[in-house]
Each structure stands twice: as C-alpha cells, then as structure tokens.
Amino acid sequence: MGAGTGAGTGAGGGGGLDAAFFVAWLEEAAGEIARQRDRLTELDAAIGDADHGTNLDRGFSEVLRTLRETPPASPAQALMAAGATLIRRVGGASGPLYGSAFRQMGKTLDGGEAPRPSVTPAELAEAFSAGVVAVERLGKAAAGDKTMIDALAPASRALSHAVRDGLEVREALTRAARAAADGARATVPMTARRGRASYLGERSVGHEDPGAASSALIVTALATAASRTAAG
Ligand SMILES: [Mg+2]
DSSP: OOSSOOOSSTTOTTSOEEHHHHHHHHHHHHHHHHHTHHHHHHHHHHHSOSOHHHHHHHHHHHHHHHHHHSOOSSHHHHHHHHHHHHHHHOOTTHHHHHHHHHHHHHHHHOOTTSOOSEEOHHHHHHHHHHHHHHHHHHHTOOTTSSSTHHHHHHHHHHHHHHHHTTOOHHHHHHHHHHHHHHHHHTTTTOOOOSSGGGGGGGGGTTSOOHHHHHHHHHHHHHHHHHHHHHTO
C-alpha cells in the first residue's frame, strides 16, 4: 500500500529496508541520545552510577564516525559495525548489551557470501526479536526485572504483530515505539532485580529504569528513520 512510491532508498517503495535506512536509524538514535543525555544520566544517578547518558552518547558518536569512515553496503554490515563499536567503546553493562543486540540483528539479516542490499519488514521484525533474545541472555533479565527488556520486549511483540497484520512499515514501527515508551514508563513502580539498581532493592521503586528509557529512544528512532527515509 503506502501513500506513494516514496524515494528509491530507505523505507519507501516496496517495503525494502536498505543500508541507508539502517544508517538513518543509527543517526536518529545518536541524535536523540545526545539530546537526552542529561535526562538519561539523571535517571541513572537516581538508581545507578550516573553514567548512562554520557556512556551512550560517546558510544553512538563513535558509531556515527565508524559508519562515515566505512559506509556499510548492507543492513547487516551497518548493524554489525554499530554493535562492534558499542561493545568496544561503551563501558558498563549497556555497551555490551546494546552491542550484542545490534550484532545479533546484523547476524540474523546477514546474507552469507553476498551481502543482501535490503530486507523486508518481516525480516526486520525477526531480527529485532533475535536482538532482544540476545539482551535477555547476556543480561540474564526477564520482563518485570526493571531493565531494557521491559521496553524492548513489548516493542518487539508490537512490531511482529503489526507486520504480521500487514501494516505498512512506518505504522508498524510507530506501534513498536509506542510500546517501548509505555514499557519504559511501566518500569517506574517496579523493583529492580538486575544490574546495579538491584542493590537498592525497594528503594529503586519510583524511578524509571535508565536502560528502558534509552531503549525507548532507540526504538523511537527506528520509527523516525522510517518516516525520514520514506519521505526522501
Ligand atoms: Mg550506569
């Protein structure tokens, strides 16, 4: 369907998501993290060690530099470069967690010998789900533990459902972004059971989890990238 044929690249036309779309996602994510760096750090100051905003901002700046130096030829290359950079450059738990998520997404979309220039929305949903599973495994976290998973898992479910229901990619990603934001807000009354915040026990109640908050920003950036690239 779609409102028009859109541009030749990105999320327009026949629903193929190319390297330009994934670069646009990472650029949007980097911009949003930079704008909200202080809020993320304040959230982390309340229940962690006050470095989440600065860590992620530095990591995503490095991701942009990497993508500029070596423009990716495929969605998988863009995601794997981002993942490797975050694992290498971001301290604390969030670098390895986000890095593994992006790397797992890239691996899921990898075409083996020949890089695949674009992927379908259904493949994106499948890769996103695999990325969330990677975070669950590495962080040993489940829904309700007051972590990134509380934003990422509902976003993944919303995306998969929307794609299966045949919604166009922008609408599907908008629903995923809404689910992530709702999921992040839902961490406020939770007691942390993973990560540094878990040391606080009941005292973590009443604060939004910084990892869930940054996850919501990153998923929202995905929806923004779809609008941006489809608009040419
Ligand atoms: Mg921290």
